[in-house]
Amino acid sequence: MAVKRVGIKEFKDKATQLLASEDLLVVERHGKPIGFYTPIKRADPEKVREAAARLDAKMEELAKRLSVSVEELEDMMFSDAR
Structure with missing residues (x-):
């Protein structure tokens, strides 16, 4: 910069x-x-989509390992935050 x-x-x-x-x-x-x-750096939309896709894939992989749905996994992860 x-x-x-x-x-x-x-x-x-x-x-x-x-x-x-x-x-x-x-x-x-x-x-x-x-x-x-000081300008704010704008996020590259393609990089954001790629990161979201990687996160989705990891969530699905972890949910499968734990034998739960992705929704149940999200509830487990964020139940204290709500």
Whole structure:
């Protein structure tokens, strides 16, 4: 992640463009930092789907080993959390 230093006027004039980038922004007034913008990294939807599929497969495998349904396994795992 790159760090970009911008003056307050540039930030005001180009906020939409600057905030669309993945750069960490240091907003400055008269060369001194007055604020920071740290973008949130967006999750890759394909990686999220792959992780969910792996989790589903592991849950099914574990449920089979325990001779219970996936729903029963979920109840066992999360009954205290509810």
